[in-house]
Amino acid sequence: MLRRQNPHRDPMSFLAGDSEMAHRIRNFDWSGHPLGPPETWPQSLRSALGICLKSAFPTAIYWGSEMHLLYNDAWSAIPGPRHPDCLGARARDVWSDIWHVIEPQFTQLIESGEGIFVEDQLLPLRRYGFEEETYWNYSFTPIRGEDGAIEGVFNSGSETTDKVFLRRQTEFLLSLSDMLRTASGPDRTMTSACEALGRHFGAQRVGLRDAGPGARPDILPVAAEWTAAGLLPVDAALPFEDLGAVAATLARGHVIRIDCLDRITDPAVRTHFEALGSAAFLAVPWTANGELVAAMFVHLDRERRWTSDDVTTVEKVLERTMGAIERERARLREQVMMREIDHRARNLLAVVRALARITDAPDIAAYRVKFMSSLEALSKTHALLAAERWTGVSLHNLLEAELAPYQAGDGARATLDGPPILLDAEMAQTMAMILHELSTNAAKHGALADPEGTIAVSWSSTPEDVLDLRWTESSRADRAAAPPKPTGFGSDMLGHVIDKQLGGEIVRDFSGGRLVCTLRLPLRRAGQADAPRQPAGDDGTAPARDAPSAQRILVVEDDPIVAMDLADTLETLGYTVVATAHNVASALTSLHKTPPDLAVIDINLGRETSEPIARELLARGIPFLLSTGYEAEADPESVFASQPRIIKPFSSTELKERLGALAGRPAG
Incomplete structure (x- = not known):
């Protein structure tokens, strides 16, 4: 060759x-x-x-x-x-x-x-x-x-840097995935990921800014951070927008690579990083639906030429971390949802049981009609609440649903007039029962029993957030000789709910062939905290003890029908109910005015819990029984943790046994 x-x-x-x-x-x-x-x-x-x-x-x-x-x-x-x-x-x-x-x-x-x-x-x-x-x-x-x-x-x-980094990255990410699988909760997940990435890079600090559920993306607070020994963390309260061009770039979904601080043109931002002792900086965004929801940052105390492999590593860590966080948040949401479903189901069963017990009728057929009518009204309200994700229901929609059967045909028999008022879930259910009782009475004895009768409902609210509702029934002259006289469960329910539970009043006036019911009720609007309401007896004071041997008991329950049934059951068992309260403020007022011997308190009172009531009872040495629709045990750190409880719905026998055991038990 x-x-x-x-x-x-x-x-x-x-x-x-x-x-x-x-x-x-x-x-x-x-x-x-x-x-x-x-x-x-x-x-x-x-x-x-x-x-x-x-x-x-x-x-x-x-x-x-x-x-x-x-x-x-x-x-x-x-x-x-x-x-x-x-x-x-x-x-x-x-x-x-x-x-x-x-x-x-x-x-x-x-x-x-x-x-x-x-x-x-x-x-x-x-x-x-x-x-x-x-x-x-x-x-x-x-x-x-x-x-x-x-x-x-x-x-x-030849250079093998890429191969070494890829092998190292693969080993690191496998180790990270194993670690994240065993991390308990979103906070631990974020902290563990930051620490692992920090040690992988030999970094000064690694942190994760996370908007979290319901947080503002322009703030993007530091949700987790790892720092090398002796270093102060980034100010968690530092608004994300104060990072100037860095924040703007990340908000557009772009990676920030700062090899040395001289490349930062904004003096304020450069000063911020200098104060942290950082010489190089890498930040990777995480977006969802085009919006920035998180960003992971890495600080070094030495200059570094950030490579594509570095960026890929942080991206993969962020991807795994956010995936683990979302899975954990979804699991927690599912737990909350299941507990809430169970809670609402048990509360609904308690309401149904109360309706079944206190509904009065002369025979089984009449009882069936009354009971099914009440259930239908309750069902309509639940359908409205479900459509609004239980955030609240407008008063107009409640009235419309209740009076819908009388609006069909040639002409509407009911007119509605009033400003938009959105009631919270608890008051919506209470108002539904009140309106159902008014419409039922009208259909049996009033204007709706007359083919030519009509109803006009108007309402307004005062600056003090009191609802003024005027229910006017008009009938033919030959049917207007005497006013209807409702009796039984409906009348009892209206009086108990409006007066004792809601701290309101109902006034009936019959003249000129018209029945006018005027209701004045403190409003509980959707998204609004409860206002204090004074519990009272029939004469405006706490009920007196029936006998020296009778134990006085306080009932705290936000559902008026359940509260009415519970109070009636307790009276039947020989207790004296000093007051029924549906929120924290009214319960504390009653406690200070007439201290009871015992108490039965619902844990969840709408948008608040009865924790302040429990603490006051413990401080006074008053034993109490927790009533709840939740099966799960309370948080070990909660004031409720060591207290006896009864799960809704419960029987009078079970209630008697629990209270009997409680009577000789010291509070706490």
Whole structure:
């Protein structure tokens, strides 16, 4: 094969060719260089350099006692900006940043005469003004001269940084995934992820800004943070928008890479990072539906050229972290939802049981009609609340639903007039029962029993948030001789609910063939905290004890029908009910006015809990029984944790047993 080469040989053919480095070596001024002109170079160097320049693999030659550098095109990218000035330079000068690594390797080669091969060797290069973590596979092979002595070193190799980082990233992310699977709760998940990423990068601090459920994305508070020992955390209260261009860039969904603080043009933002002792900064956004909802940031106390691998690592950590957080939040939401469903179902059963017990009728057929009518009214209200996700129901919609059967046909028999008023879920159910009783009475004894009768309902609210509702029934003259006289459960319910439970009043007036019912009720609007209401007996004071032996008991229950049934049951069992209260304020007022011997308190009172009531009872040494629709035990840290409880719906027998056990039990 070798016989086919060109017979015309040039001693300088080892420098022939059109490659960049062949051209540079030919045109380099070697006259004053220790290696001398190429024409004087020994054959061993010429042969080695000829192989080097013709190789497509990154190759270099270190020659002479000072290890002067020669290299090919493929190798020219390795020294970065040191090329092409490193041509002919001493190895010690070219590689001053890694001389502590390669000088011992050169020494080993020269002393042993054997070549060296290393894999994934860490070389902390400073090619671009700051230290880079780079990894390499390379070999050093001795080149011997004509006398057999080692005259130089043949070097070939390639960078493996990407491979090392990918392997390290894979191992890190697998470890992170295992850790996140065992993390308990969103807070621990975020903190663990920040710590793991911080240790992976050798960072100064790592944090996660998270909008969280219902939070404002422009604030994006620091939800979790890990810092190296002795460092102060980022100010959690620092508004995200105060980060200027950094915040604006992240809000657009772009990654922020700051290799050194000089690149930050906003003086205030730069000062912020300087105060934290940070020299480099990386932040990766997390968006949902085009909106920024989280961002993970990494601070270093040294300058760093952030790579695409660095960004990918943070992105994958953020992806896994947010995924774990969302799964945990979804699990918690599901738990809350299931508890709430169970709670509402039990409360509804308690209401149904109360309706069944207190509904009065002369026979089974009449009882069935009354009971089913009450259930239908309750069902309508629940349907309205469900449509609004239990946030509230407008008074107009309640009236419309109740009077709908009388609006069909040729002409409407009921007119509604009043401003928009949105009632909370608890008051909506109470109002539904009140309106149902009024419409039922009208259908049996009043205007709706007359084919030509009509009803007009108007309402307004006062500055003190009191609802004024006027229910007017108009009938024919021959039916208007005497006013209707409602009796039984409906009348009892109206009086109990409006007077004792809601602290309101109902006034009936019959004149000129018209019945006018005027209701004045303190409003409980959707999204509004309960206002204090004074519990009272029939004469405006707390009921007196029936007998010296009767134990006085306080009832706290936000559902008026359940409260009415519970109070009636307690009276039947021989207790004296000093007051029924439906919120914290009215219960505390009653406690201060007429301290009871015992209490039965519902844990959840609409948008508030009875915790303040429980604390007051404990402080006074008054035993109490918790009434709840929740099966789950209370938080061990809660005031309710060690207190006896009864689960709705409950029987009078069960209530009697629990209260009997409670009577001899000290509070707390």
